[in-house]
Amino acid sequence: MPSREPFFRHCPTRDQPRWKRRLYAVVFESDTRGGKMFDVALLVAIGISIAVVMMESVKPFRAAHFELLRDLEWTFTILFTLEYIARLLCVRRPWRYVFSFYGVIDLFAFLPSYISLVAPNAHYLLMVRVLRLLRVFRILKLAHYLKEGDALKTALRASSRKIVVFIVVVLAIVLVVGTLMYLIEGDENGFNSIPRGVYWAVVTLTTVGYGDVTPHTVLGRILACTVMILGYGIIAVPTGIFSVELHEAAKRRTGGRSCANCQTEESDPDARFCRRCGTPFK
Numbered sequence: 407m408p409s410r411e412p413f414f415r416h417c418p419t420r421d422q423p424r425w426k427r428r429l430y431a432v433v434f435e436s437d438t439r440g441g442k443m444f445d446v447a448l449l450v451a452i453g454i455s456i457a458v459v460m461m462e463s464v465k466p467f468r469a470a471h472f473e474l475l476r477d478l479e480w481t482f483t484i485l486f487t488l489e490y491i492a493r494l495l496c497v498r499r500p501w502r503y504v505f506s507f508y509g510v511i512d513l514f515a516f517l518p519s520y521i522s523l524v525a526p527n528a529h530y531l532l533m534v535r536v537l538r539l540l541r542v543f544r545i546l547k548l549a550h551y552l553k554e555g556d557a558l559k560t561a562l563r564a565s566s567r568k569i570v571v572f573i574v575v576v577l578a579i580v581l582v583v584g585t586l587m588y589l590i591e592g593d594e595n596g597f598n599s600i601p602r603g604v605y606w607a608v609v610t611l612t613t614v615g616y617g618d619v620t621p622h623t624v625l626g627r628i629l630a631c632t633v634m635i636l637g638y639g640i641i642a643v644p645t646g647i648f649s650v651e652l653h654e655a656a657k658r659r660t661g662g663r664s665c666a667n668c669q670t671e672e673s674d675p676d677a678r679f680c681r682r683c684g685t686p687f688k
Contacts, residue, residue, distance in 0.1 A: 422498075430496040433489075448489070452515075455482040483519040490516065565647045572643055580607040583633055587626060595622045611637040 435441040455478075461467050462475045490512050494500045503509045584604030591597040596619045597606070606619045610633045621630050679686050 426496050429492060433492055433496055451482060451485060455479070455486075458482070479519065483516045486512070486516040565650075568647045569644055572647070576611070576640060579636075580604050580611055583607040583611075583629065586629060587621065590623060590626045590629065591621050595626070596620070607633060610634060611640065613637045613641070 431438050432440040432444050458475055458478045461471075462479070468475060493503060493509075493512065497503050504513070581604060584602075584607040585600050586603075587606060588597045588600050588603035591603075597603050602619065609616050609619075610630060613634065621627050
């Protein structure tokens with residue numbers, strides 16, 4: 407079954423005109439030839455229209471191809487307007503679509519162009535069209551991956567307290583290190599305030615290292631080396647916490663079965679025998 411937005415469960419009934427049911431199948435469904443072609447064409451149009459908006463923001467390109475960009479933009483605006491009207495015509499409850507998430511996004515796909523007639527810079531809001539690429543999940547039938555999203559949500563929820571404690575500890579570290587660096591290096595070496603020292607500590611601890619502020623004293627460099635080494639160890643902590651919780655969430659979702667003989671974990675809930683040693687599951 408193709409994935410649908412919740413408000414599209416009320417598709418046109420058989421007592422409504424045939425053209426409305428056929429239009430609905432093309433616009434909202436993805437299991438028909440027409441629906442697939444429509445969705446692919448829509449994604450291509452969205453991608454090209456975003457490229458047009460981006461290139462229009464480049465002044466030399468806009469000056470050289472102003473008329474072409476304007477014509478393309480209004481072509482896509484008219485196309486998206488017609489698509490929006492088609493969606494309103496074929497759903498049973500148009501207002502429910504209008505105030506839905508996708509309905510608002512679809513509206514903003516063309517509305518800024520009309521607003522730009524009275525407010526010149528409003529057309530840059532057309533970048534919101536990129537959100538409509540979420541429909542790619544309907545075309546590629548990736549809806550079954552949403553089940554994995556539940557496992558990620560469960561893991562994040564289970565590890566949230568540990569990660570919050572970890573972030574608090576990291577904040578304390580950068581505050582202490584930033585203050586120490588301010589005391590050690592001082593204003594003459596660029597550390598003219600504690601916030602400046604904290605900024606350096608964050609950049610160094612995360613191993614980004616912009617290099618705009620660097621210690622010059624021996625003690626300051628020793629502290630910097632310590633923070634750098636500590637940074638590599640700190641990066642692994644939240645990854646490990648989340649990985650453990652993700653593993654536990656996956657086990658709970660599949661029943662957490664493991665072979666009594668070789669301890670091999672089995673993710674298939676329908677498996678009757680261990681895939682490694684052949685021992686039957688109890």
